[in-house]
Amino acid sequence: MKKLLFTMILGAVALSSCTNLDEEIFSKISKENFFTTEEQFVKYSARAYSSLQHWGTEKSLWTFVIQNTNEVCVPVNPNGGWWDDGRYNDVHVHNIPSSNRLLEMAWEYWTNGVTACNDVLDMFDSVDKDFAAKDRVVAEIKVLRAYYYLCGIDNWGSVPYSISKKEKGYPEKKDRAFMFNFIESEIKNNIEFLQVEPTGEYYGRITRGAAEAILAKLYLNAAKWIGKPMWKEAEEVCDAIIKRGHYRLADTYKDNFKVYNEFSPEQIFAIPYSTVYTTSDHNAFIIYMSTLPADLCEPLGIKASAWDGLCGEPDFLASYEEGDTRKKDTWLYGQIYDKDGNPVEYAPGVPYVIDPYMPESVYGKDARRMALQGARIAKWDYQTDGRLTGGQVGMDNDFFLIRYADVVLMYVEALVRQNRTAEAVAVPDFQRIRTRAGLQPFTAGELTLDALYWERAHELAIEGWQRQDMIRFDKYLEAWWAKPAKEVSALTLPYPKSAVAANPNLK
Amino acid sequence: MKRFLLILAVILFGWNGFAQTVVIKGTVSDENGDSLPSATLLAGGDYAITDLNGHFSLKTKTGATVVVSYLGYEDYIFTAAGNISPLDIKMKPSQALMLEETVVIGYGTTTKKETTGSVATLKAENLDLGSFNNAGAMLQGKVAGLTVVNPDGGDPNASYQFLLRGTNTLKAGQGPLIIIDGVADADIRNINFQEIESVDVLKDGSAAAIYGTRGTNGVIIITTRRAHSGTTSVEYDGQVSVQAVQSRAMPMTAEEFEYTIRNYAPAKAGSLYGDDTDWFKEITRTPISHKHSLAISGGSEQFSHRSVINVEQNEGLQKGNNASKYLVKTNIVQHALEGWLDLDFHLSYVKRVANPANYGAFRQAFFHNPTEPIYDETATMYGGYFTLPESDYQNPVAMIGERFATSETSTVTASGRATLNIKPIPGLKWDNFLSYNDEKYFSNEYKTSFYPGSVGKGGVAYSSANSYDNLQWESTLQYSRMFGDHSLQAILGYTWQKQMNWSSSMENYGFDSDFYKANNMGIGSALKQGLAEMSTNRSSNRYIAFFGRVLWNYQERYLASVSLRRDGSTRFGKDHKWGWFPAASLGWRISQEGFMKDIDWISELKLRAGIGVTGNQDFSNYKSLMLMSTSTSFYYNGEWINSYAPASNANPDLRWERKTEYNVGVDFSLLGGRIGGTLDYYYRLTTDLLYEYNVPVPPYDYKTLFTNVGSISNMGVELSLYATPVKTRDMVWTVNLVAAHNRNKLISFTNDEFQNQDYEIGWIATPVGAYVQRLIEGESLGSFYAPRWDYTDPVTGRDVLKDEFAGKVPVAKWSRIGSAYPDATLGMTNTVRYHQWTFGLTLRGAIGGKVFNSYRATYENLQQIGLRNILSSWLDDTTYTGEIRYSDKYIEDATYLKLDNISVSYDLPYHNRYLHSAKVFVTGQNLLCLTGYKGVDPEVSLTGLTPGIESTSYYPRTMTFSLGVNMSF
8 A cells, every 4th residue: 555655645646747748659660760870861762672582472573473474373282272263364365354462462562662762862861961871772772672663664564653752742653755755764863873794792782683583574574665676786785794704604594593602703693592581471482381382391391281282384394405404403303312412202102203294174263273283383493401390481592583594695685586596596605505405506507596485484483574475486376285376465564453543543 | 764764663663553442332224314224333443333223332442433334325434432422313314415426537536526527427336246357347337428438358368448438549549547546547458446535537628628638538537445444354255157159250150051051062072081070169168267356455544555466367258368366555644743644655566367268260260161170180281180271261270279378467557645734824735656567568479380371381389478667756746725614725736657568578489399399498499590579679758747636616516617738648749749738627416506405306417518628648659750660671782781771650749639528517406315316518639640641652652641630529428327216214216327329520630631531441351352441531431431331132142232333333322321339328237235135237228329240241141161160050041152242231230139147146144243244146247138130249449440340350259157256254
C-alpha cells in the first residue's frame, strides 16, 4: 500500500508537462538523427541495390520470365500440388489475367527498384551534407534506375514514369521511345562518374562495365522496341567492354554458379546473396525449394523438404547438341548422385533416374506429372554444408545479372545482324564459350541467327534473358511444349490489377 | 507526505467502532400490504428470511446496514439501531424504482430518470448464470445496438468483438472504450465475471462525447463489486463445466473419400492410401473446466474492504489447448477527516496462463486426406508421422504433438481515488484519480525437429516478451446542488494518459535435442551461424484532455446536459494534434406535467434529444512521422551492411476521424412498472475517414497511404423492453427484450486526390480466387457482389451463371447480393422465479444479413479432391463436377436464432448463522442454433472492412454444460 501511494505521488509529480504532445521515438530514427557521417549516406543508398535481391525469390520477375519462356514449366506434381488456380499455367501458356500474383510480383521488382532509387536521390538532394564519393554514388543510383526501367519497358512496353517522390500525382504513362531515350541519356550522362575497374569494393554495384552492358541490352533490342535497329551502337559498346579487358571467361562454366562464385572473372553486374543476410520472402534466393523433390533433399545435403515444382521443359532439354556439357551443368536429370557421388535410390532396388522428356499429357489442371519425371534446375550448385534448411533460407550463390559471356554473345550478335559473320566467328572469346562447353567452334556457315539464338539459350539458360531473346529472334509467339502459338499482343505483359488501381493513367 | 501519513493513520486506527448485538423483528409486505414470504435480510454476514406471514427476526450488530431484498422489488435499506420497535417494511416494486437507479455517465453518475443521453445500464441480476471465460460474453444480446461476437468458437482464450451502432470507421479500431473501475483502456479479460456489479454503455454521441477522441465506438463502463460496511461475509462461487462440439464443417469420411474418387475422379486414385483416419477426432478431446471464486468483505462505516481470489482452469476442445486464470483483487474504501476526505483503492493482480490453440491444425484436419495413416514407421525423417511434403499440407497430429506453446500475462492494476469534500461549500468536491496498469506478457513456443514444415531445422524455438504500461491521472472539480426547483451538477476536469509498449522476440533453431524446448535457446546452432532472430521495439503515446459538463434540471421535469472536451493525442500530424468535441442533450419528462397526473397507466414518459461529436484515434503510433528503419542487408566492400529505408509513407496531415451523432429517444414505464422500455433513433455521420489508400509506387515509397478521405453514416432504431407478464406470490416472470436495426451507408470514399480506388475487397484465396465485396459510394459496407448462379449443367457438371459471355461473367455485370450486416438483431432474456426455483432462458438472433460460406465455396467441389479432402455435402448433389465458379450460390442468408442459455437454479431453503445462503444451478450455454445457413455458424465476425466472411481457420463451436454453486457464509 505504501509503495502504491508512493508510486502515485511520484507519478503526479512527473506530470508536470500537461499539454505537451510531442512524440517520443525509440525504435526508429528520424532523418535529422540519421545522416551524420558519409557511411550513413552509403547505407542509405544500399536500399536501391538491395531491391535487386527480390530477383531470386519464389515469386519475382526472374521466376516469372523463366516460366514465361520455353525454359521452365510447372506441371501439377505427383501429390497434386502447384496448380494454385492456374497461376503458373497462365504464365506458361501466355494467358495472363491482370490479377495474376506472379505478374504483380514481377512488376513490383522493378517498380520498387525505381522507387528506392528515387528516394535515395531525393534524400541526397534534401540533406545538406556533402561527402567525397557523392557524385559517384549518385551516378550509380541513376544508372541502376535506368536498369530497373529497362526491365519495365522490356516486359510491359509503356510504363509509368516517375523520377522523384516529390511529384505526388499519378505518374504518366510513357511509351518505349520516350523511356528508351531516358535510359540512354541517363546512362550516357552518368557513365563518366562511375568506377572503371571492377575492384572488390565495387562488387554488386554499378561500375562502368555494368553501365555499358545495360546500354548494350538497350541497343540490341532497339529494333524491336522502338523500330530502329542500333546494331552498330550495340557492337561499339560491347567492344568497349571487351577491349578494356577487365573481364574474362571463367575457366569452367560452373565457376559462375558455384556456392562461392563471387571470384568469377566473368561477373559484370551481380546480386550478392547470403544464407545469413538474405533470408526473407522478398530477398532470398531459394530456387532449390521451388524445384527439388523433397526426397532428393537429404541425398543432396539439404535439410529441408522442398516443394517439387519447377521443371525443365522437355523441348528445351532436347534442344542441346550432343556433348554440350552445359546441359548437365544446368539441369538435374538421369541417374541422380548424392553429395558424395553415390547413386541415389528412389525405393529399395529402384534407382533414382529422372526422365526429362515427359509427354505433354502430364500437363494441365487434371493431369499430374509422376515422380521421376521432369528435369530440375541445378545450374546454381546446392551447398551441401547443411545450411539450407528450407523455408526462406536462401542459397549463398550470387546471381550474375550480366556476365562477360553474355557481352561476348551480344557483340557477336551485333556483328551477325550487320552481316559480318566472318568477323563474328573470329572473336576468340566467342569460340572459347563453345569449346568451354565441349563443343566445336562455329564456322561462318554454321553461324546462322537460329544457331546464335540457341547458343544464347544454352549458354544463358534460366538466367533471365531468354524472354527478351525469344522476342528478338521471333520465337516468342511460336508454340512450344504445352504452350500454343499466340498473337502479337502477347509480346507485352498486362499491367497488374493493383498497379492500375493505384494509377488511373495505366487504364 | 503529510497527507500520506494522515491516510496511513486513518487506515490503521480508523476502523474499530463499538458495536452491540441486537435482535430486530418485523414484517415485510408488498405495496398493497400483503405479506412477502422468503424475503431476505442481509446485514454484512448476518442473515434472516421471512416466514410465510412475512415475519422475520434478525440478529445483528448495531450500526450494521441491513438490506432487505425480494425479487421484483427494490432493495430496502436501513441501519440497525439499538432499541428498535418491530418494523413494518413496505417494499416498492423495482420497475417503478428503476427510475432511481444509478447510471454511470463517465466522470460522474446520475439517475435513470435524469438521463438525457442514450445510456444502457445492466445490473448483475440482468446477466446470465453460467460459466464464462470472458466477461465480454455476458453482454451478448443484452444491450440494444451492441453486437458482441465471438469469432473463435470454443477457444478458451477467445476474445470477443464489440460493434456498437454499426461500423463507423474504415481502418481505425472498432472496439468501444472499456473502462473498468475508472481505468480507461482496461482489459475485460482481467476481471472475474462474477464480480460485475453493473455495466453502463454510453451509446450516443451526446453521452460519449465526454470521452472525446475515444468515444466514437461507444464507451462500456464496468463497475465491479465494491466494499460495503457490515460484518465479515464470505462468498464462494464455483462451477464445473464440460463442452461438446455444437457445429463444425464436415469433411468426407475415408469411406466417402474413396467412394468419391473411385466413382467420380478415378484419375486421382493415386491419393488413396487405404487407411481410415478421422483427423478431427485425433486432435480433439472432451474438455472439462472448473472455476472457483472466494470473496471476503466487511468493515465499518469508516473503513471497509472486499477481497477476491479467483482461480480458473479451462480446457479447450483441441488437445493441449488450455487457459487458466489466477486473480487476486482488493478494494478498500476509507472515509476520513470527518467527511472531508473519501479514499477508494483498487489493487489487483491477474495472471493468465494459456496454451494457445493451433488454429491451422483444425484447418489441416478438415482437408487432410482421410485415407492417409497417421503414422509411418519408415518416415524417420518426419519423426514417424506419415507425411506428404506439399506446401500448406501438414499432418495435423504432428502439428499438435510436436508443438509446445505457453503464454503468461501478468497484470498489476493499482488505482486510487481521493475525493476532497470542500465542506464549507456544500456540494463542491475535488476528485483525483490516479491509476497505473502494468502488464507483462511472456510467451514461448517450441516446434520440435519433427514439426511439419520445419523438418530439417532441428527444432525451432520462439520466445517473446511484451510490457505494456498505462498511467493515467484525472483531476476533476465537481459541484452539485439544488437551488429550489433547479438542480445543478457541474464538472470541470483534466486528464492525462500515457501508454508505453515494449516488446522483444527471439527465434533460434538447430538444437541438439528436443528436450530443452524454448528453455535453453542460446545453444541452437542457428545463432552461431547468424540465422537466429532477435528484436526489440518500444513505443509510446499520450492523450491529454480538458473537459467540462453541466447537468441541469427543473423540477426533474426539464432536463439538460451540455459538455465540451478539448482532446489531444500524440498520434496525429503536428498541426492536427488537438480537437474540440462538444455535446448537448435535452430531456422532457412529460409524466411530471400536471396534465398527465390523471393518466394512471403511464408512470413515466420522457422524451430525449441529443447531439454530440466524438473522434477515433485507435491506430498505431507514429503514423504521421517520416521515420527510417533498417531494411534488407547489402553486400558492400566485402561485408554485409544494413540498408535504411523510410518506415512507411508518412502523412503529416493525419487528423481525427470525426463523428457527429444525433439521437432522439423515449423512455416509458406503464401499468405501474409492469411494462416499460426505451426507444431510440439515431443518425451518426463520420467524416475524415481513415483508410489505407492505394497510391502509385513510385512516387510513393509503399503501396498505401494512411489518410483521411471519406465519410460514412449509420442510422438506426433501438428498442429495449422489460415486462413482468406474471407476478404472483408464488411466481414472478420477467422478460427483457432488446431489438436493434441499423443501416450503414458509405457516403464517400474518394476525393480529388484519391479518386481511383480499388473498390473490390474481401479476397477469397485460390481456388475460389475472387473479391466478394465492394466498397461502393451510396451503399452499405460489407456489400457482397457476385455473378448470379443459374443452374448446374447436368451434362458437363459445370455451374452455369447468368449473363455469361465466353464462359465468363464480366465483373461489371455482377449483382449486389446483399450486405453482411443483419437487418435486425434481437435478444431476449427470461427469468421465472417459482418459490426457491429460478429458471432462465436467453435467446438471441439476427434477421437478414448475408454470410459468405467459404467452406462450401472452396470444398464443396469435386475438383478439389485428391491431395485434399472435400466437404461430405458434395455427395448431396453429384451432378456438380465442374470447377469452382464464384457465384451467389455461396452467399447465404445469415438469419439465425440461438438458444444461448438455459439455467435452472435452486436456492437452498436452509440457513443458519454459518451458512447464510446457498444456491445450486445447472446451465447449458450455446445449445442450439436454428438457421438455414449451411456452414458452421452464421454468426461470423462483423467487425472490420470485410464482415460476414466465414473463416476456414476456425475453432469449432462448442456447447457448454455447467454445474455451479454460490454460497455465502
